[in-house]
Amino acid sequence: MNVVIRNTPRAPREAVEGLAAFGVATVHEAQGRTGLLAPNLRPIYAGARIVGSAVTVSVAPCDNWMIHVAVEQCAAGDILVVAPTSYSDAGYFGELLASSLHARGVRGLVIDAGVRDVRELTEMGFPVWSKAVYAQGTVKETLGSVNVPVVCGGALIHPGDVIVADDDGVCVVPRRAAAGLVAQCAAREEKEAMVRARLKAGELGLDIYGMRARLAERGLVYRDAAADE
Amino acid sequence: MNVVIRNTPRAPREAVEGLAAFGVATVHEAQGRTGLLAPNLRPIYAGARIVGSAVTVSVAPCDNWMIHVAVEQCAAGDILVVAPTSYSDAGYFGELLASSLHARGVRGLVIDAGVRDVRELTEMGFPVWSKAVYAQGTVKETLGSVNVPVVCGGALIHPGDVIVADDDGVCVVPRRAAAGLVAQCAAREEKEAMVRARLKAGELGLDIYGMRARLAERGLVYRDAAADE
Amino acid sequence: MNVVIRNTPRAPREAVEGLAAFGVATVHEAQGRTGLLAPNLRPIYAGARIVGSAVTVSVAPCDNWMIHVAVEQCAAGDILVVAPTSYSDAGYFGELLASSLHARGVRGLVIDAGVRDVRELTEMGFPVWSKAVYAQGTVKETLGSVNVPVVCGGALIHPGDVIVADDDGVCVVPRRAAAGLVAQCAAREEKEAMVRARLKAGELGLDIYGMRARLAERGLVYRDAAADE
Amino acid sequence: MNVVIRNTPRAPREAVEGLAAFGVATVHEAQGRTGLLAPNLRPIYAGARIVGSAVTVSVAPCDNWMIHVAVEQCAAGDILVVAPTSYSDAGYFGELLASSLHARGVRGLVIDAGVRDVRELTEMGFPVWSKAVYAQGTVKETLGSVNVPVVCGGALIHPGDVIVADDDGVCVVPRRAAAGLVAQCAAREEKEAMVRARLKAGELGLDIYGMRARLAERGLVYRDAAADE
Amino acid sequence: MNVVIRNTPRAPREAVEGLAAFGVATVHEAQGRTGLLAPNLRPIYAGARIVGSAVTVSVAPCDNWMIHVAVEQCAAGDILVVAPTSYSDAGYFGELLASSLHARGVRGLVIDAGVRDVRELTEMGFPVWSKAVYAQGTVKETLGSVNVPVVCGGALIHPGDVIVADDDGVCVVPRRAAAGLVAQCAAREEKEAMVRARLKAGELGLDIYGMRARLAERGLVYRDAAADE
Amino acid sequence: MNVVIRNTPRAPREAVEGLAAFGVATVHEAQGRTGLLAPNLRPIYAGARIVGSAVTVSVAPCDNWMIHVAVEQCAAGDILVVAPTSYSDAGYFGELLASSLHARGVRGLVIDAGVRDVRELTEMGFPVWSKAVYAQGTVKETLGSVNVPVVCGGALIHPGDVIVADDDGVCVVPRRAAAGLVAQCAAREEKEAMVRARLKAGELGLDIYGMRARLAERGLVYRDAAADE
Numbered sequence A, B, C, D, E, F: 001m002n003v004v005i006r007n008t009p010r011a012p013r014e015a016v017e018g019l020a021a022f023g024v025a026t027v028h029e030a031q032g033r034t035g036l037l038a039p040n041l042r043p044i045y046a047g048a049r050i051v052g053s054a055v056t057v058s059v060a061p062c063d064n065w066m067i068h069v070a071v072e073q074c075a076a077g078d079i080l081v082v083a084p085t086s087y088s089d090a091g092y093f094g095e096l097l098a099s100s101l102h103a104r105g106v107r108g109l110v111i112d113a114g115v116r117d118v119r120e121l122t123e124m125g126f127p128v129w130s131k132a133v134y135a136q137g138t139v140k141e142t143l144g145s146v147n148v149p150v151v152c153g154g155a156l157i158h159p160g161d162v163i164v165a166d167d168d169g170v171c172v173v174p175r176r177a178a179a180g181l182v183a184q185c186a187a188r189e190e191k192e193a194m195v196r197a198r199l200k201a202g203e204l205g206l207d208i209y210g211m212r213a214r215l216a217e218r219g220l221v222y223r224d225a226a227a228d229e
Helices: A013-019 A024-030 A065-071 A095-103 A118-124 A175-200 A212-218 B013-019 B024-030 B065-071 B095-103 B118-124 B175-200 B212-218 C013-019 C024-030 C065-071 C095-103 C118-124 C175-200 C212-218 D013-019 D024-030 D065-071 D095-103 D118-124 D175-200 D212-218 E013-019 E024-030 E065-071 E095-103 E118-124 E175-200 E212-218 F013-019 F024-030 F065-071 F095-103 F118-124 F175-200 F212-218
Strands: A003-006 A050-059 A078-084 A108-115 A128-133 A150-152 A155-157 A162-166 A169-173 A221-224 B003-006 B050-059 B078-084 B091-093 B108-115 B128-133 B150-152 B155-157 B162-166 B169-173 B221-224 C003-006 C050-059 C078-084 C091-093 C108-115 C128-133 C150-152 C155-157 C162-166 C169-173 C221-224 D003-006 D050-059 D078-084 D108-115 D128-133 D150-152 D155-157 D162-166 D169-173 D221-224 E003-006 E050-059 E078-084 E091-093 E108-115 E128-133 E150-152 E155-157 E162-166 E169-173 E221-224 F003-006 F050-059 F078-084 F091-093 F108-115 F128-133 F150-152 F155-157 F162-166 F169-173 F221-224
Touching: A013 A050, A013 A162, A013 A175, A024 A162, A024 A169, A024 A175, A050 A065, A050 A150, A065 A078, A065 A095, A078 A150, A078 A162, A095 A118, A095 C175, A108 A150, A108 A162, A118 A128, A155 A169, A169 A175, A175 B095, B013 B050, B013 B162, B013 B175, B024 B162, B024 B169, B024 B175, B050 B065, B050 B108, B050 B150, B065 B078, B065 B095, B078 B091, B078 B150, B078 B162, B091 B128, B095 B118, B108 B150, B108 B162, B118 B128, B155 B169, B169 B175, B175 C095, C013 C050, C013 C162, C013 C175, C024 C162, C024 C169, C024 C175, C050 C065, C050 C150, C065 C078, C065 C095, C078 C091, C078 C150, C078 C162, C091 C128, C095 C118, C108 C150, C108 C162, C118 C128, C155 C169, C169 C175, D013 D050, D013 D162, D013 D175, D024 D162, D024 D169, D024 D175, D050 D065, D050 D108, D050 D150, D065 D078, D065 D095, D078 D150, D078 D162, D095 D118, D095 F175, D108 D150, D108 D162, D118 D128, D155 D169, D169 D175, D175 E095, E013 E050, E013 E162, E013 E175, E024 E162, E024 E169, E024 E175, E050 E065, E050 E150, E065 E078, E065 E095, E078 E091, E078 E150, E078 E162, E091 E128, E095 E118, E108 E150, E108 E162, E118 E128, E155 E169, E169 E175, E175 F095, F013 F050, F013 F162, F013 F175, F024 F162, F024 F169, F024 F175, F050 F065, F050 F108, F050 F150, F065 F078, F065 F095, F078 F091, F078 F150, F078 F162, F091 F128, F095 F118, F108 F150, F108 F162, F118 F128, F155 F169, F169 F175
Parallel strands: A003 C221, A050 A078, A078 A108, A108 A128, A221 B003, B050 B078, B078 B108, B091 B108, B108 B128, B221 C003, C050 C078, C078 C108, C091 C108, C108 C128, D003 F221, D050 D078, D078 D108, D108 D128, D221 E003, E050 E078, E078 E108, E091 E108, E108 E128, E221 F003, F050 F078, F078 F108, F091 F108, F108 F128
Antiparallel strands: A050 A162, A150 A155, A162 A169, B050 B162, B150 B155, B162 B169, C050 C162, C150 C155, C162 C169, D050 D162, D150 D155, D162 D169, E050 E162, E150 E155, E162 E169, F050 F162, F150 F155, F162 F169
16 A cells, blocks of 8 residues: 555656746646645745656655655656645654755755755755744654655645746646646746736736726726715 | 726825835834734735835735726825735736836735735835735636725725835825824834833833833732742 | 742753754754744744743733833843733734843843834844734733743743754753753764765665665555556 | 714614524625625524624723723614724633623624633523634723724624624624615525525526526536546 | 536445445545545534535636536535635535535535535535635636546545545545445444443553553653652 | 653542532633633533543654553543644544543543544543544554643643633643632632622623723723714
């Protein structure tokens, strides 16, 4: 029942690197507003933006044994995704595990629990998205699994899915959808660049998007403030 | 029922600029400990301090259509105040809307919901106080209203009220009270400056405020630690 | 019933300074995974690390009177620890009280409630761990006690206990245990340094900690990803 | 600044009694999906349904003095609405205050804080909607106001507004809107009765509401489960 | 992209009815401590216990359109499982939808959001597990999907999976695992019955489970209370 | 370090039975508004009221091993008090452990975590105050301690302290204070009975408590509603 899956397929390298040009909001919109993890997963420091392939870990509550097991399954360009089987904010992860992952070229961690040693992680430049910072130690007593599908931050993540994370949070892209999504993100960004230029020049979204007719049709009323207001 | 009020009166410019010299804590105290929004509205980056006139927006949950409508009603020196009609942490607001507001001289956003593109908003220097950072997109399907009274962060805000926001949170000053409040804030600051100087010189608040008698009267007991403690 | 205990014993200076070399996570582990305060007590700015002796204050909800009383009991090297007798996120503490403590050489504040003036506290370099930033003022009407045992962040703290606080949170060390803990922390750090070097060189925790046999004994299964996955 | 407004107008008796026939959900829908208080205000026992005129109380945090003042302003058919000026879950209200209100014909309490003596309140049949049950006592030190507008559960409530409360929560109806709303509620209920009958007979909402065309137009696809699924 | 899957396979009827003999805790344990939904999904009334096949619905936030679509896909013995694509506590579901489901023999609802009309649902005996009771209405503007995999209460649920719900919460059993699980549940219950009898007779779990040796081996120390304690 | 203290002293039987006549609110007030546990510890069913001597258990997160150990230390009239060393809402306790405690005459459980089998516990009449109902299983891997001081629901509890629990929550009375508190509770109840009678007869608290002068002195203003309001 507890299993470590080795050599799980990743998304094509060019798809992963292609997505690296875009932020979480763009990727989420481009794939039809899906894939976001819950907003309580926050970066431990501002400014990090990473894209990589998920190595998933299902851990027992307050037990980080399987993270040690998962390290061996990580390759350069991966992102570790850790989900306890029930709620926990304990500190499953700190500077030693980060050193080990860093040495393997892993790009960061997404964990639906707590982390510790955030000063050291920040100095090391190892980015983490977690729901708590908490020094509470964990034990190594109960097995879990590596590279099985997990629910993390309320989103379903398969091993090899692409993870995009930045200051806005975390988004998951199904492995087979990654390649196709790059062009959609680029198209979206291009369209936004045009709109941005017009907005900066003082045009209104109401006009650029042609919203006025639909607003009127729905019955929106404009009125001047009363004289005595 | 859904209405956009145009040309709502603002507080006098000199009242607004007068309040710009004071922080949220001072303004809140000076107006009798009223006007604070809930503490879960936090700035997306540290160090911003803004004062301006509220343009209010009542939006449907997970629907940001009316924010686009509200942009047109904003003038230089305003602050946009957005309140959904029921709880939501979705990302109603991002960099494109900020570009549009920025072009009009709007000073910032206070939103009882989520925002996204926080890296871009930070780079742009467009400050936001929100209760979440979340990339979750919204729709444009349901009308709301602009420049009607709204409850935001548990506080009642009328269009044209003065909003003061800094690292401590957000405070609202009723439009007609703004002018009178400036002097009270200044008086308070002056008094605090005197106290501060004495405290830094090592005097005790107990003596400066003359608290000892009342403490004794209430029965406070002083005792040395037991020898064996 | 309401009492101020004067001249409470502190931990030996060399024990306090000895612990100053270690972070919260290390201290927590070294004393058998005990002593952590709840993770919702967060620093108001990143990067502070302090160690000192607790002066404890039990305050009535939304009433900061006893903090003024406690200042007088504080000496250089102390850390003020404030716990309301029921839940509150009001702003019990701001820049004036910090000025007073700073003048006495107090190293920081741990408060199971809110603080305000965080910009000024940050500029002053007076670190605070709190569960909220909130400008909400408090009153001075109800007595409490100083230097009695308090529960703060879910942890029991006696006056004179050693407080260790950094970006990971806050940990309390019983006064009499402090001296003995220094060596244990040092031993732990030394061991970690060795492990860290090996991990950075690419060795696996699985091998360094000798985990493989126990994992197999527990029944962990390794399997290659299916061809069609 | 602290004021007790006497003899505030209530909604017409027949409007209040007219609304008594309807539940919170109906009233909320009939007035355009407005007026709901936050869902964390829950009844202390199941099955109560009350309608009455609001007597509002703004209290200091952890201070119930003004509730005692408000009792005198309550008449038969009123509902007491209590809102602290900042977050508190203390037990502002218990069986003694309920006895006093009960003797005056007050129908219940809505409080954005805590209550206690819930067993006695339940036996007495005095319904309360609160956000906590908590025995924590409060003080009587700081003034507040009675019959001023308050924000309670995130909703703006004026004295004399009609409060509707049942197992679904609490809804406020502006005083002057109450009379007009009765007919709209009745119309809504009548329409629902018809739909209910058809649904119970096995008809589908898809057909009763004529949704199929719009679903198809939006592009909804129907597909049979794959053979191997 | 938005799809309704028809005629999804259910678990064998005898597997579903077999599981009906067991509670959530037993089922969760028997399948290796997996399958629980988050504990904030609570029943709207005490005492209900249901087992059935999941019809899943992915809805847009604050939009219940697809629940109307899903009704048609429900058959007798099913349980409706509704998950918004982002956080919402709005009242997606009330007495009319329940009437329709009830007429089709649906056994209950599990929803990672709010419901309303709880008094009517209780009278009707239609059980619901939800994370909020809230009258807040929803719109019918945005498509979603029916009978696709959803994450509900943090658990992955496929259409046709077996849902077990009682006062302890909700558990999901993968469709193909249901038949095999019945025997494991029965075995577990049988073993528990034996233990229960011995415990009621006054035997200790320490002895029944043979824990004393392992406790001693781990170093647990027994000591009498000090005379002066 | 992990220890089981045997034969801890309890409060005198007549003190415990004396307190059994009073509710949580009365006891809390009578001992100077101290001793309450946090309000998120709620009873699993309404109407239970128990008083007894605490047997305390400090457990590792998600590990209920020490509860089994604690059973042996429980005698008739005791109440089990369980506190994990870090946050957990897992289901540490269910019907089997309750059967064992019930057989020994234990009166109930207070746990700063989750429980399961609430239907069975309700049928058995074994009352529990917990912060969650959750079927999530726990492990038996890590030692803890029995009859050491614990922090539970934010309150410090020593073994042998008296626990009072009812629908209002849970209160702890220090062992040595219990005997003296009975008379204070009785005095308080007597005084309240007199006030209650006068309130029911229509007198106002304002008059009974003589509050009018102090209100006027503080500056409370009475004003009639404006004619046009």
